Amino acid sequence: MITFDQVSKFYNHNGSAVTALDNVEFKIQEHEIFGVIGESGSGKSTLLRMINTLEKPSQGVIKVFDADLMQLNEKQKRQSRKQIGMIFQQFNLLYNQTVNENIGLPLRLNNAYDQKRIQEVLEFVRLSDKGKYYPSQLSGGEKQRVGIARALITQPKILLCDEPTSALDGQNAYDILELLRRINQTFGTTMVIVSHELNMIKQLCDRTAILENGKVLDILAIQRSQQSTQFGSYYERVRESLG
Incomplete structure (x- = not known):
């Protein structure tokens, strides 16, 4: 591998x-x-x-x-x-974008935005009710879950x-x-x-x-x-x- x-x-x-x-x-x-x-x-x-x-x-x-x-x-x-997905120590989130927008960024870059897929990943990381939140409204653990969800969105x-x-x-x-x-x-x-x-x-x-x-x-x-x-x-x- x-x-x-x-x-x-x-x-x-x-x-x-x-x-x-x-x-x-x-x-x-x-x-x-x-x-x-x-x-x-x-x-x-x-x-x-x-x-x-x-x-x-x-x-x-x-x-x-x-x-x-x-x-x-x-x-x-x-x-x-x-x-290949990447998870960072300091989360590397965009603080002027919502959780949904942060997770969907790789999809937007590839012209493949899919809100249903974003919701599925949010549910997997147990943040299904946080899609419209901004990173500043989240705890450190929740921010890292968003970072993981963003890494998973392309199914690496x-x-x-x-x-x-x-x-x-x-x-x-x-x-x-x-x-x-x-x-x-x-x-x-x-x-x-x-x-x-x-x-x-x-x-x-x-x-x-x-x-x-x-x-x-x-x-x-x-x-x-x-x-x-x-x-x-x-x-x-x-x-x-x-x-």
């Missing part, structure tokens, strides 16, 4: 070379919930942006739906992006989630986690969850890559019965908690 094969990404910053990703390799299976965990600056967001072609690798091969992303022309890249095969619960408190974060799980179970959506939160990765993901300074240190299958520890290095805490 998604393959990274010896992928590296280099930037030039003030005349110096900066390595964002260093020889990254992994494969995400169809329908899998795959986590990418690491501290700030580890390369998580760069990795995520490469999947929807917003970033290009400096070297290596990335395949999505068995297609080499670097071999796609611009039209093909746009078609690929249509199959892949859902990319960039720190989807880090701006939320305990109960709202748990509710979003359960909604993401329900999306995966209902639609079979493949998910890539980028987070620094061990608890979310542990509860939601099937496997996770541990990213540090642009390198994948390990890829672990999740053992949800284990408890995390507060001691040791960041890598040791992640491995003991998830491995």
Whole structure:
């Protein structure tokens, strides 16, 4: 479904070379919930942006739906992006538009506006009575549900989630986690969850890559019965908690 094969990404910053990703390799299976965990600056967001072609690798091969992303022309890249939804940490809603209008934006951009479809998605995320509200009238958890509904409106095969619960408190974060799980179970959506939160990765993901300074240190299958520890290095805490 998604393959990274010896992928590296280099930037030039003030005349110096900066390595964002260093020889990254992994494969995400169809329908899998795959986590990418690491501290700030580890390369998580760069990795995520490469999947929807917003970033290009400096070297290596990335395949999505068995297609080499670097071999796609611009039209093909746009078609690929249509199959990929995105959920953001800070919701990225338009505050001068209603919930209905925010969710319908991807449809309007594709000249395929469908109010019935919008209502169906609202019901799925349990906001069926909020369509005419503005984002300023919603709680943080409700705003994220709108963001998820907007991502779902095009029925994507892949859902990319960039720190989807880090701006939320305990109960709202748990509710979003359960909604993401329900999306995966209902639609079979493949998910890539980028987070620094061990608890979310542990509860939601099937496997996770541990990213540090642009390198994948390990890829672990999740053992949800284990408890995390507060001691040791960041890598040791992640491995003991998830491995």
